[in-house]
Amino acid sequence: MDFTELKPEQRSSLDAEGFLVVPKALDRSMVEQLIEAGDRRAESFLNKPEVLDRAEYNHLDLRPGLLADEPFFALVAHSSTVPLIVQLLGPNIHLHSTALIYKRPEDPDGVPFRRGWHRDIRMPKDLGHQGLPRVGIKVCYCLTDFHQPNSGMTLFARQSHLSGEPLILAKGTVDPVDMESCDLRLDAGDALLFENRIFHTAAPNRSERVSRVLMYGYAYRWMKPEVYLDIPDQELLNKADPISRQLLGGYRDVDTAPWALQHWAARHGVAPAPVPWTIEV
Numbered sequence: 001m002d003f004t005e006l007k008p009e010q011r012s013s014l015d016a017e018g019f020l021v022v023p024k025a026l027d028r029s030m031v032e033q034l035i036e037a038g039d040r041r042a043e044s045f046l047n048k049p050e051v052l053d054r055a056e057y058n059h060l061d062l063r064p065g066l067l068a069d070e071p072f073f074a075l076v077a078h079s080s081t082v083p084l085i086v087q088l089l090g091p092n093i094h095l096h097s098t099a100l101i102y103k104r105p106e107d108p109d110g111v112p113f114r115r116g117w118h119r120d121i122r123m124p125k126d127l128g129h130q131g132l133p134r135v136g137i138k139v140c141y142c143l144t145d146f147h148q149p150n151s152g153m154t155l156f157a158r159q160s161h162l163s164g165e166p167l168i169l170a171k172g173t174v175d176p177v178d179m180e181s182c183d184l185r186l187d188a189g190d191a192l193l194f195e196n197r198i199f200h201t202a203a204p205n206r207s208e209r210v211s212r213v214l215m216y217g218y219a220y221r222w223m224k225p226e227v228y229l230d231i232p233d234q235e236l237l238n239k240a241d242p243i244s245r246q247l248l249g250g251y252r253d254v255d256t257a258p259w260a261l262q263h264w265a266a267r268h269g270v271a272p273a274p275v276p277w278t279i280e281v
């Protein structure tokens, strides 16, 4: 994995907003290969008869088995994004989730969509909303342009990662009352990094084209990955370079040091300072 430096303003953006846009993270040819692989997986979804007024019918969220396809596998340690995540979270991470998310066009005059606002990784269900740490970052790779409002991009409640409360919705409405819901404008090839604490939700695609994204989540190795990544696929491990091997859960024991990314971080001068257990005074 080549080195890409995390700029101070990128760190500040994630710290302040809860998300960070990385323009042109994928080149045109990668986007085309990913769309080809994604469309093959989504073939039956894309060919269903048109039904404009049913959100679930027009929303595909495909998770298991994606990495068997070469273009999806190549993103596991992608050089324009994963180095940024290593500099934000440190080297002790692995891949936590993968998703191919397509949304077909829906009725442009449809009623407001029932949202599913949430924080990732379900930590608040056990720990509550107060004092949550950042433990994971997802990368959303745009495979289509998102130039219009309501064109299928995930909505984010700006700065909600800093809130220690549930999101407040007025009765009968779908979006938060005291926070900005960001419907970002992005180009195909851009990547959007967002951290686990930010409230976000799927939203309908009221444009005339299918919206296409891929989401790869990275989290500390002590966070159990989603079920289909839990037992690493031996075939994938066999062909993985050392960094991808770590990211795929190749070290089964979390007490084993994350050698591959630790060495990579040291080589590029971005290894975090060691945290001692004790200090002698």
Ligand SMILES: O=C(O)CCC(=O)C(=O)O
Residues within 6 Å of the ligand: 061, 099, 101, 120, 152, 153, 154, 155, 200, 201, 202, 203, 215
């Ligand atoms: O489908 C979307 O736009 C949102 C996906 C999402 O919320 C998630 O992966 O956590």
